Amino acid sequence: MNLILNLKQHTAHCIHQLYGVQIQPEQVLVNATKPEFEGDYTIVLFAFVKQLGKSPDLLGNELGAAMLTAMPGVITDFNIVKGFLNFSISNAFWLDTIKNATPDDLLPKNNAPRKIMVEYSSPNTNKPLHLGHLRNNFLGWSIAEILKLQGNEVVKTCIVNDRGIHICKSMIAWQLFANGATPSDTQQKGDHFVGDYYVKYNDAYKAQVAELVAGGMTQELAEKEAPIQKGAQEMLLKWEQGDAATMDLWKRMNTWVYEGFDTTYKKIGSDFVKTYYESKTYLLGKELVEQGLTKKVFYQKEDNSVWIDLTGDGLDEKIVQRKDGTSVYMTQDIGLAEVKQKEFNTDASIYVVGDEQNYHFKVLKLICQKLQLPAADGIYHLSYGMVELPTGKMKSREGTVVDADDLVDEMINISKEKTESLGKVADFTQPQLTALYNTIGLGALKFFLLRVDPKKKMIFNPEESIDFHGFTGPFIQYTHARIKSILRKTGTDIQLTDSELLPLEKALAIELTNFPAVINEAAETLDPSKVAIYIFNLAKLFNSFYAELSITNAESEEKKHLRIKLSILIAATLQKGMRALGIDVPEQM
RNA sequence: GGUUCGGUAGCUCAGCUGGAUAGAGCGUCAUCCUUCUAAGAUGAGGGCCAUUGGUUCGAAUCCAAUCCGAAUCACCA
Numbered sequence: 001m002n003l004i005l006n007l008k009q010h011t012a013h014c015i016h017q018l019y020g021v022q023i024q025p026e027q028v029l030v031n032a033t034k035p036e037f038e039g040d041y042t043i044v045l046f047a048f049v050k051q052l053g054k055s056p057d058l059l060g061n062e063l064g065a066a067m068l069t070a071m072p073g074v075i076t077d078f079n080i081v082k083g084f085l086n087f088s089i090s091n092a093f094w095l096d097t098i099k100n101a102t103p104d105d106l107l108p109k110n111n112a113p114r115k116i117m118v119e120y121s122s123p124n125t126n127k128p129l130h131l132g133h134l135r136n137n138f139l140g141w142s143i144a145e146i147l148k149l150q151g152n153e154v155v156k157t158c159i160v161n162d163r164g165i166h167i168c169k170s171m172i173a174w175q176l177f178a179n180g181a182t183p184s185d186t187q188q189k190g191d192h193f194v195g196d197y198y199v200k201y202n203d204a205y206k207a208q209v210a211e212l213v214a215g216g217m218t219q220e221l222a223e224k225e226a227p228i229q230k231g232a233q234e235m236l237l238k239w240e241q242g243d244a245a246t247m248d249l250w251k252r253m254n255t256w257v258y259e260g261f262d263t264t265y266k267k268i269g270s271d272f273v274k275t276y277y278e279s280k281t282y283l284l285g286k287e288l289v290e291q292g293l294t295k296k297v298f299y300q301k302e303d304n305s306v307w308i309d310l311t312g313d314g315l316d317e318k319i320v321q322r323k324d325g326t327s328v329y330m331t332q333d334i335g336l337a338e339v340k341q342k343e344f345n346t347d348a349s350i351y352v353v354g355d356e357q358n359y360h361f362k363v364l365k366l367i368c369q370k371l372q373l374p375a376a377d378g379i380y381h382l383s384y385g386m387v388e389l390p391t392g393k394m395k396s397r398e399g400t401v402v403d404a405d406d407l408v409d410e411m412i413n414i415s416k417e418k419t420e421s422l423g424k425v426a427d428f429t430q431p432q433l434t435a436l437y438n439t440i441g442l443g444a445l446k447f448f449l450l451r452v453d454p455k456k457k458m459i460f461n462p463e464e465s466i467d468f469h470g471f472t473g474p475f476i477q478y479t480h481a482r483i484k485s486i487l488r489k490t491g492t493d494i495q496l497t498d499s500e501l502l503p504l505e506k507a508l509a510i511e512l513t514n515f516p517a518v519i520n521e522a523a524e525t526l527d528p529s530k531v532a533i534y535i536f537n538l539a540k541l542f543n544s545f546y547a548e549l550s551i552t553n554a555e556s557e558e559k560k561h562l563r564i565k566l567s568i569l570i571a572a573t574l575q576k577g578m579r580a581l582g583i584d585v586p587e588q589m
Numbered sequence: 590g591g592u593u594c595g596g597u598a599g600c601u602c603a604g605c606u607g608g609a610u611a612g613a614g615c616g617u618c619a620u621c622c623u624u625c626u627a628a629g630a631u632g633a634g635g636g637c638c639a640u641u642g643g644u645u646c647g648a649a650u651c652c653a654a655u656c657c658g659a660a661u662c663a664c665c666a
Binding site: 049050081084278316322328356362440453467477478485489529548550551588 | 591592593594601602603614615621625628629
């Protein structure tokens with residue numbers, strides 16, 4: 001049961017009984033009492049002072065007394081300070097919550113589990129993954145885990161952008177410059193190999209434009225006339241016509257990229273129930289355009305292109321089909337939404353996509369609603385901010401990106417060095433060490449990217465390596481390992497009896513009971529940073545407790561057993577919270 | 590220009606459904622390992638919460654205007 005919710009309900013009830021005024025429980029503001037005041041929870045009275053026409057002191061005294069009777073055995077005392085009504089909660093209440101709780105009790109109760117799709121990752125097959133993709137992958141994975149902790153069924157999907165002019169750019173550069181080389185010839189990961197040709201394309205393109213401009217052409221014209229650019233466009237046409245040689249090259253190069261992606265996904269922990277390919281979905285949506293025309297949601301211009309007028313919704317007119325009858329991005333997405341809905345029949349569908357596409361998803365949802373598609377109302381865009389460098393945006397075509405594989409490897413290396421220098425894992429076998437370095441390195445990286453509000457852009461400075469101290473993944477992993485180390489010594493065979501909780505013990509008990517609410521909030525706001533902040537605070541609180549009070553050499557057996565129980569619950573909660581972020585916790589480090 | 594989102598400590602960020610003296614981490618300085626893992630703990634220092642005005646018992650939080658920054662407003666995906 002949730003004490004805060006109970007306090008709200010009883011407050012509303014008591015006010016109704018005392019003054020005959022109806023108040024919604026949600027209107028009652030319950031805060032944790034500031035440490036400098038007596039009490040555990042505080043109700044802010046000002047909100048009701050005016051409504052009830054009572055002075056804060058009088059209201060506080062009457063309400064406090066009523067609450068004392070309404071929640072016997074729970075509320076033991078109250079005091080009023082300047083319009084704040086502070087309640088003291090009984091020792092027995094906190095003791096009971098600890099004594100009776102199993103780790104699984106500290107999870108949200110879900111009476112109406114839903115089936116939810118999370119689409120994330122969505123890479124392009126012309127270049128390797130970079131730091132921005134990592135933010136996407138970690139967010140997608142974490143949201144899926146959070147929804148699962150809430151008791152929902154999750155379907156993870158991915159749409160691969162495997163066609164289009166950008167792919168052709170890598171392809172033509174390969175034709176021109178590779179001399180038939182393959183990733184295995186150059187000992188390179190396939191995605192990096194292909195990405196290099198994407199960069200080579202842009203170098204060649206720039207050089208050709210410069211040359212044309214030097215020859216007297218305007219910049220604008222030169223950008224259109226550069227031979228390599230024209231070559232890429234011709235290649236796209238050939239691809240669309242299904243030209244055999246072009247298709248072969250396309251398939252071959254994409255295969256290289258997928259092999260590279262697989263390695264990376266395996267390393268960082270991303271997986272999908274179903275992967276959709278744009279080469280197969282880019283013609284979708286035709287029937288929906290027909291339907292839209294019949295329903296008069298869309299209209300046709302003289303040149304046969306099809307549009308929707310969203311000016312009534314404060315947006316623009318948007319094209320949904322070209323005059324040649326082909327689909328645009330929007331139409332594909334509408335079509336894909338319909339396909340996914342038919343295939344998985346989910347209650348909601350979360351798209352993890354960067355905030356540069358906010359407008360697109362706003363329009364997508366609106367159009368689906370106007371078409372009355374079953375998927376429409378369940379569309380949510382988990383919009384996240386770009387990861388920027390101190391020098392500005394990352395650009396793949398200019399090579400100014402933080403490469404995902406490089407960064408992951410670097411993090412694992414740093415964790416190896418740190419672990420070795422601390423020398424606490426002498427008893428580990430080589431495979432165990434490797435696993436530990438991965439756990440810590442990836443933990444640091446994932447936590448770093450997930451600890452901030454996804455909506456906000458974030459700045460990453462490659463000069464300053466990601467920290468292993470303070471508000472970080474390794475800090476929490478360390479705290480977990482520390483608890484496990486203690487529990488290995490004490491054992492977990494305990495018998496709990498009554499004892500008076502010390503302030504630090506009570507603080508831990510209170511913090512533990514907040515976990516389900518944190519998971520629910522993170523799920524509702526699609527924001528893993530809420531979980532990161534929570535487990536950090538829990539770990540910090542435990543570490544203070546650890547420094548202050550001994551578990552093994554507690555002042556009494558009752559205390560020892562109580563603290564072991566607290567430690568078990570904290571370790572389990574840290575582990576669950578970290579799992580919600582897609583991060584493992586070691587037993588020893 | 591329209592729309593949307595940001596501006597909080599030297600740096601990176603919490604707090605924003607209005608509430609008690611605005612919080613963390615990093616960095617700086619100082620203390621704590623013969624005692625359960627020092628990847629830890631404790632303390633110090635650091636702030637006109639972009640600016641101005643408004644709403645009210647009370648504003649970092651709400652409203653308006655201004656300044657600065659970003660995204661978007663493609664028959665690219």
